[in-house]
Every structure is written in C-alpha cells, then in structure tokens.
Amino acid sequence: MVNLLEKVLCIEVLEKMSRMQRFLRLEPDVARLQGAEVVGIFVTALDGILVNVEPILRRLSEDVELDTWESLATVRRLSDIFNSVDELHAQLQFIHGTWLRPETHVFIKNVLEFIPEDRRPERVSVILSNTYSFEESDLSSYFEYVLRTTNVSVAIQRETPTVFLPKIERDNPLNWAILVHECGHTDSKGINGLFQGRQIIPDQVDAFTQNILRQWAEEIYCDIFATQVLGPAYLASFATFALTLAAAGRAEIASETHPADIVRICIIREVLEKNNLKVALTEPWLDYDDVTSFFYDVLEEHTKLGRKYVRPVIPWPQLPLILQDFVDAICEQIDELISLKRQLTLTDFSRIDHLACRLSKRIPIGSCHNLELVELAKKDLQEVELDSLKFNEVREAAQEPRTLLWEIINAGWLHKIRSLYPNAFALFFTPSDMAPQEKIASWGEELEATDRLLLKSIESSEIQKLMEET
Amino acid sequence: MVLSDREIVEALLNEDIIVTPLMNAKEQIGSSSIDIRLGTEFKLIRRIGQTHFDLSLPDNELSRQIREYTEVVHIEPLKAFILHPGEFALGCTLEYIVLPNNIAGRLEGRSTWGRAGLQVHSTAGFVDPGFEGILTFELHNMGKLPLPLYAGVRVGQISFHRCTPVMQDYVGKSGAKYARSMEIKDTVFYQEYEYQRIRKWQSYWEHKR
Numbered sequence: 001m002v003n004l005l006e007k008v009l010c011i012e013v014l015e016k017m018s019r020m021q022r023f024l025r026l027e028p029d030v031a032r033l034q035g036a037e038v039v040g041i042f043v044t045a046l047d048g049i050l051v052n053v054e055p056i057l058r059r060l061s062e063d064v065e066l067d068t069w070e071s072l073a074t075v076r077r078l079s080d081i082f083n084s085v086d087e088l089h090a091q092l093q094f095i096h097g098t099w100l101r102p103e104t105h106v107f108i109k110n111v112l113e114f115i116p117e118d119r120r121p122e123r124v125s126v127i128l129s130n131t132y133s134f135e136e137s138d139l140s141s142y143f144e145y146v147l148r149t150t151n152v153s154v155a156i157q158r159e160t161p162t163v164f165l166p167k168i169e170r171d172n173p174l175n176w177a178i179l180v181h182e183c184g185h186t187d188s189k190g191i192n193g194l195f196q197g198r199q200i201i202p203d204q205v206d207a208f209t210q211n212i213l214r215q216w217a218e219e220i221y222c223d224i225f226a227t228q229v230l231g232p233a234y235l236a237s238f239a240t241f242a243l244t245l246a247a248a249g250r251a252e253i254a255s256e257t258h259p260a261d262i263v264r265i266c267i268i269r270e271v272l273e274k275n276n277l278k279v280a281l282t283e284p285w286l287d288y289d290d291v292t293s294f295f296y297d298v299l300e301e302h303t304k305l306g307r308k309y310v311r312p313v314i315p316w317p318q319l320p321l322i323l324q325d326f327v328d329a330i331c332e333q334i335d336e337l338i339s340l341k342r343q344l345t346l347t348d349f350s351r352i353d354h355l356a357c358r359l360s361k362r363i364p365i366g367s368c369h370n371l372e373l374v375e376l377a378k379k380d381l382q383e384v385e386l387d388s389l390k391f392n393e394v395r396e397a398a399q400e401p402r403t404l405l406w407e408i409i410n411a412g413w414l415h416k417i418r419s420l421y422p423n424a425f426a427l428f429f430t431p432s433d434m435a436p437q438e439k440i441a442s443w444g445e446e447l448e449a450t451d452r453l454l455l456k457s458i459e460s461s462e463i464q465k466l467m468e469e470t
Numbered sequence: 471m472v473l474s475d476r477e478i479v480e481a482l483l484n485e486d487i488i489v490t491p492l493m494n495a496k497e498q499i500g501s502s503s504i505d506i507r508l509g510t511e512f513k514l515i516r517r518i519g520q521t522h523f524d525l526s527l528p529d530n531e532l533s534r535q536i537r538e539y540t541e542v543v544h545i546e547p548l549k550a551f552i553l554h555p556g557e558f559a560l561g562c563t564l565e566y567i568v569l570p571n572n573i574a575g576r577l578e579g580r581s582t583w584g585r586a587g588l589q590v591h592s593t594a595g596f597v598d599p600g601f602e603g604i605l606t607f608e609l610h611n612m613g614k615l616p617l618p619l620y621a622g623v624r625v626g627q628i629s630f631h632r633c634t635p636v637m638q639d640y641v642g643k644s645g646a647k648y649a650r651s652m653e654i655k656d657t658v659f660y661q662e663y664e665y666q667r668i669r670k671w672q673s674y675w676e677h678k679r
Contacts, residue, residue: 102510102546362602362650364566367491374483381480391476392496398482399495452652456604459510460491460564463547463622467493 001287001425002065005301006074010056011424012244013082016132017046018444019168020085024095038094049084050436052077057436061429072305082244086132092167093130100126103455104165106462107176110405111183114229119189121161126179129164134241136163136182161186172447173454174412177237180229184222191218200329213326215257220330223264227271231344232281232292233410235268236417239295246302262303265296267327274331280349281410283417291417344406355403355411360419364453365411366460367400374398402464408457412450420446473573473630475501481573487630488568498624505580505624506563509604512543512551513560513654525660525669526676536656550618553588553611560654561590561607564622571600571639574631577607583625587613590626597628600639603651 001007024039056074059066066074108124125139140156147154163182169175185191194200194217201213226234242261254260269292272278281291288294355365377397380390403411423446427439434442473481478499481487489504498505518538527535540560545551553559569575575597579590589610597605607626611617619625641649648655659665 099544102544105546363488363568364490364652367493369483377479378483381476381483386476391479394483395475395479395495395499397495398479398492398499400490400492402491402493449650449652456566456652459547459621463507463510463564464491464493466547467622 002063003060003071005298005305006056006066006071006078007060007425007429008240008298008421009075009078009243009302010053010060011421011428012240013078013085014053014424014428014440014443015447016082016085016168016244017050018440018447019172020089021046021440022444022448023092023168023170042088042091042095045088046085047437049081049088050440052081052084054436057428061431063429068305075302075305079246089132089166089168090130095167100128100165101170101455103173103458104170104176106458107173107405108163108179108183110462111180111229112186114225115183115187115190119187121159121186124183124186125160125162127162127164128167128170130167131164132166132168134164134166134169134178134182136161136185138162171451171455173409173451173458174233174416175237175241177226177230177234177409178241180226180234181222181238184225185218187225190225191221194218194221194330200326202325212256216254216259217326217330219258219264220267220327223268224271224331227268228275228343230406230409231275231277231349232272232290233406233413235265235272235292236281236295236413238268239265239299243299243302246299260303262299265299267331269296270327270331275344276346277344277349280346281352281414281417283414285422286417291413294417348407349410351403352407352411352414355407356414356418359411359415359450359453362449362453364456364460365403365408366457367402367464369400370397402461402468403457405458405461408454408461412454415450420450471632472502473632475499478502478504478630481570481630486570487573489565489628491565493622500627503578503627503629506565506567506577506605506626506628507622508607508619508625509562509564510545510547510621511562511654512545512609513540513656514543515539515558516541523660525665526672529660532660533656533658536658540656542654545621547621550620553609553617553619555587555611555614555616557611559609561609561619561625562654563605563607563626566602566604566652567597567628568602569597569599569630569640572633572635574599574633575601576629576631577605578627578629580625580627586617587611587615588617588619588625598640598643599633599636600641601649602641603649604653606648606654 021043024042056077059074104126108126112120112124129135139160139162140158144154144156163179165176165179195214200217201210205213223234223238226238230237238261242265246261254263258264269278272280272292278292279290282289283291286294288297351368351371354371355368358365358368374397377394380386380394383390386394424443427434427443432439478487479495482489482492489506492498492504493507516539518535520535520539523532523535525532543551543559551559551561567575577591577595577597579588583590589612590607592608592610594606594608605626605628609619660669
C-alpha cells in the first residue's frame with residue numbers, strides 16, 4: 001500500500017475529530033443545561049477543521065506515491081490539523097455535565113490487580129481532562145502545591161493517585177491502554193527499587209543528566225509494566241498515540257521527563273520479543289510479520305521525516321552510549337522488580353483471533369465458549385439416549401468462561417487493524433461523491449459500534465468475575 | 471413449538487442461538503428457558519417542562535425532547551439501583567442475544583422476583599426471529615417496598631419457539647429500530663410510518679390555515 005504512514009496518520013486524526021463530534025452529541029445534559037448554541041459552535045468549528053482535511057483526502061485518493069518533500073508537507077499539515085483539534089479539545093472546559101463511564105473504573109481496578117498487594121494503591125481516581133493528554137498525578141500534593149502559591153499552607157496527609165483521561169477518549173477502551181502506563185506510576189515502591197539494586201545510571205554522567213535519566217527510568221519502568229500487562233495492544237495504543245502527537249511536533253524529541261517515543265517503542269518491542277509475544281497478533285493484509293512491526297515501521301517512517309529537527313536533551317556524544325547501557329540495565333532487572341502476579345505467554349493469545357472474529361460479527365466478547373469442550377459436547381449430543389449425568393456435562397460446555405481484560409483489548413486492536421482500518425481506507429481514500437461530513441459520520445458509527453462492544457465486554461467480564469469469585 | 475433444554479443446549483453449542491455471557495449454565499438453563507440477567511444501564515422518566523411531544527417538530531428536535539424526557543443511570547457492578555414502589559424504569563439485559571431466522575423468543579419474568587412485586591415487561595415481551603442485540607426490560611415495582619436491583623442478577627427468562635424460517639429476519643427488516651443495540655434505545659414512535667403520515671397531514675393543514 002502506498003503512503004501508508006500518511007493514511008494511518010490521517011485516519012487517526014479523523015478518528016479524534018469523530019470522537020469529539022460524538023462526545024458533543026452524546027452528552028445528554030449539555031444541550032439542556034447550556035443551550036444548543038454552545039454545542040453548535042463546537043460543531044461548526046469541527047466542520048471548519050474538516051474542510052482543511054479535504055485536499056489531503058483528495059491527494060491520497062489518487063494513490064500516487066508521495067515523494068519525501070510532499071510526504072513531509074502532508075504530515076506537517078496533518079500536524080496543524082491535529083493541533084487545531086487539540087486546541088478545541090481544551091475548550092471542552094466550557095462543557096459541563098460530563099460523567100465518567102463505570103467501565104473505566106473497572107478497567108483501572110483490573111490493571112491494579114497485576115501489582116502485588118503490598119505495593120498496590122487502594123484506589124486510583126480517574127479525571128476526565130480538557131487537555132488531550134494521559135497523565136498521572138498525586139492530586140493531594142498537587143493541591144498542596146497550588147494552595148502554596150496563595151501563601152496559604154495546607155497539608156493533605158494522604159496520597160491520592162489520579163490519572164487523567166482526555167474527554168474525547170472517554171468511550172474508547174483501546175486507548176485506555178495508555179492508562180495502564182499511568183497506573184504504573186502509582187507503583188512507587190517498584191520504581192524506587194530500580195535505583196536500589198544494581199547501579200543503572202552510570203557514574204560518569206553529570207548531575208543534570210542523572211536527573212533526566214532517573215525520570216526516564218521511571219517512564220521505561222511504566223512502559224514495561226504496561227507491556228507486561230497488555231502485550232502488543234499497549235504497543236499499538238502507544239504507537240498511534242505517539243504518531244498523532246508527533247504530528248503535532250511534540251513527540252519525536254526526547255524531553256527532560258520522557259525518552260523519545262521511537263526509543264520507547266524500541267524498548268517495548270524488545271520486551272515483547274523477549275517474552276515471545278512480538279508475533280502474538282498477526283494480520284495478513286498488513287504485509288508485515290506482525291502487528292508490532294507494522295506500528296513500529298509507521299512510527300519509524302515518521303521519525304525519519306522529521307529527524308533533522310531533533311534536539312537531544314542530553315549532549316549527543318554521550319547519548320547512544322548511556323542509553324544502551326541504561327536500557328540494558330533496566331531490562332535486566334525489570335522482571336524481578338515488576339514481578340507481576342501474572343505474565344502473559346504466547347499460548348494465552350490462542351483465542352484472540354476467535355475473539356476478533358466475534359467482534360467483526362458485532363458480538364460482545366466478555367466471555368467466550370471453550371471451543372474444545374464444545375466440540376466434545378457436540379459429539380455427545382449425537383447420542384440418542386443421553387442420561388441426565390451426561391447431559392449435565394454437555395450443558396456445562398455451553399457455559400462461557402469469562403475473557404480477561406488484556407484479551408478484550410488485544411482482540412479489539414486486532415479487530416481495528418483487521419476490519420476498521422481497511423474500511424476507513426476504502427471510505428476516505430477512494431474517490432466518491434460522499435461529502436467528508438458524511439464519511440466521518442459513517443466512520444464514527446463504526447467506531448462507536450466497536451467501542452460499545454468493548455465496553456459491554458469489559459462490563460460483563462467484571463460482573464462474571466464477581467459472580468464467580470468467592 | 472417451545473424448545474426443550476436439550477434443544478437449547480444444542481442450539482447454543484452450534485451458535486444458532488447466542489446468549490452471551492452465559493455465566494452459569496447449570497443455574498441459568500431451565501427445562502425450556504434460559505434465565506437472563508440485569509445489565510448496568512437504566513433509563514428513568516424525568517419531569518420536564520413540556521405538556522406533550524410536539525409532533526410538528528422535526529425528527530432531530532423530537533428525538534432531543536425524548537432524550538430530555540429520560541435520564542440514563544449507569545451503575546457500577548455491586549452498586550444497587552433502587553426501584554421505588556410504583557416507579558417505572560427501562561433496564562436492559564446483561565446478555566447480548568442472537569436468534570436465527572427460525573426461532574422466536576419470549577421474554578418473561580421470574581417468579582422469585584414476581585413475588586417481590588417486580589414486573590420486567592409490560593407490553594414488549596416478544597423477540598422476532600433474527601433479532602440481534604440486548605433486550606430491554608420495562609421494569610415496574612408493583613410492591614410496597616423499594617427494590618434494590620444489581621447488575622448480574624437473574625430477573626427474567628427467555629424461552630425459544632421454533633417456526634419455519636422467516637422470509638425477512640428482524641435485522642434485515644426496514645425500520646428495525648432496535649437491531650444490534652448495545653444500550654437502551656429511546657422510543658422512536660414518531661418514525662413509524664403512521665406517525666409520519668399524521669405529521670405530514672398536520673403540517674399540510676397547518677400550512678393551509
């Protein structure tokens with residue numbers, strides 16, 4: 001497929017616009033409390049932004065391979081467009097009445113269960129944020145800090161770990177995967193352990209660099225935590241998130257707090273490979289061995305385009321040397337430090353394909369038959385005389401064991417890659433008489449259907465867990 | 471003909487009928503029905519400042535009015551939804567149900583809850599062949615005490631009736647308003663063709679006057 005990077009990026013930016021449209025439409029109290037005019041202004045602004053995407057859609061529909069300069073120009077233009085969506089997102093502060101989905105709490109609760117009990121926070125709060133960013137913060141210390149600026153000293157004794165979810169991602173469990181990384185930040189004991197064992201930060205670096213590396217170490221720890229909890233789905237979520245942000249010119253450069261996204265993707269890939277999970281999700285149409293390589297390549301392609309703008313925070317001569325040693329040291333210790341209650345293996349992924357098929361038939365996947373038992377039971381059913389004991393066994397096979405959170409999210413990503421991307425490519429990049437507004441509405445319906453399936457699955461899996469647990 | 475437990479199990483194993491999640495086959499599959507559970511979403515009727523639905527309004531405005539008329543309540547697992555005496559609310563099944571084109575379903579209450587005064591449907595208990603989606607409960611507390619309802623409890627049951635294959639199943643039918651629904655949908659009575667006609671006539675006479 002030609003212009004894969006530009007197409008994937010364009011689809012991701014359009015998805016954000018579609019999600020904002022839905023956010024405005026679904027908020028039931030907005031129109032009642034604030035009047036339809038407020039919502040109307042947002043909708044008009046979004047329509048205006050969409051007009052700017054039209055020339056890009058037309059050009060990409062021609063299916064001609066763009067040269068490097070045009071490719072860079074297209075990516076930069078998409079960056080401007082995402083910036084405008086991002087700015088508009090910040091204005092959602094004027095929209096009240098937003099509520100958080102209960103499934104988000106269920107999601108966070110399930111993620112925290114991976115952390116051993118002695119290190120696990122009791123609860124992590126979730127706040128819907130006006131800013132398009134996923135963050136973690138201790139709300140208590142943040143309030144102390146804010147109040148200090150008013151010369152009033154207030155001490156809030158307890159910790160209140162809080163993660164921030166962008167408003168337009170409220171219904172999108174596939175991107176909640178990034179919250180898993182944020183939950184990793186709440187495991188402060190685990191993170192501190194990184195610096196207590198083997199020396200991971202080389203002595204020869206100056207104090208400024210040491211400080212940077214400490215923060216990077218925490219980010220890498222959280223990335224590895226998320227990778228071990230979710231497998232390839234985390235890489236997919238993070239890569240698309242990074243791609244969209246990189247379009248805004250923010251993420252291909254390392255900052256004082258975060259390593260460059262492409263470096264983080266490399267580390268995530270390494271961890272997946274080490275755990276034999278790199279090939280856990282595959283999809284033939286991609287022309288890649290696995291989904292992980294597809295996302296890596298798209299991001300790498302993008303990074304190459306903007307590479308000359310990169311300004312390293314650590315001076316160049318030191319960087320490659322430090323980085324390799326540093327990452328090696330973290331990766332060596334990470335299994336021991338993270339010590340999750342459960343590690344994913346390739347065998348665990350055996351039914352993801354089946355679950356993705358169910359999603360494409362629009363059936364929720366909170367639970368799923370044990371296919372081997374079903375086959376045995378079907379044979380038993382062929383007997384004409386079936387005693388009640390045998391029938392009980394057969395009936396048991398009709399029962400559906402629940403699926404786990406990571407299975408739902410991985411199957412969701414596979415479904416997105418397998419069905420949603422090809423549909424979006426066909427919809428947006430083939431010439432047709434449909435107006436962009438109609439196209440985005442139709443694409444939005446597909447996204448919404450998938451969101452609902454996944455939300456329903458998360459919810460029913462949790463209820464099943466509660467009904468099964470003693 | 472109503473399906474027996476053996477026929478139900480066979481249909482479930484062959485995925486002719488899908489009832490998902492089927493959490494506990496032993497408890498849920500009865501001799502000729504499957505118990506179904508309460509989901510997490512409810513819709514309550516809200517007091518609004520309107521005397522009636524104004525049919526002269528365009529579809530989107532009517533739809534907005536109807537949305538205002540109901541309030542969505544989404545409960546977390548293990549949190550109760552209290553249905554007060556005399557109160558009416560829409561609820562939904564936790565299960566997503568798929569029927570083939572030769573099996574119809576019939577939604578019923580369970581006597582355990584009936585004895586406590588809970589009615590789960592008042593008028594729409596029939597499920598067409600070929601239906602796909604969650605089912606809507608029309609919950610009504612006929613008793614004298616508030617009822618605490620939780621997601622995942624078995625409040626209803628569905629029986630299955632075999633028929634000859636229908637020519638047009640529910641999903642394929644034009645005007646199948648609630649097909650493949652994953653949430654409680656508001657009524658769209660105004661989209662029914664009779665109401666469309668009535669609205670056209672009303673608008674015609676209004677214009678003439």
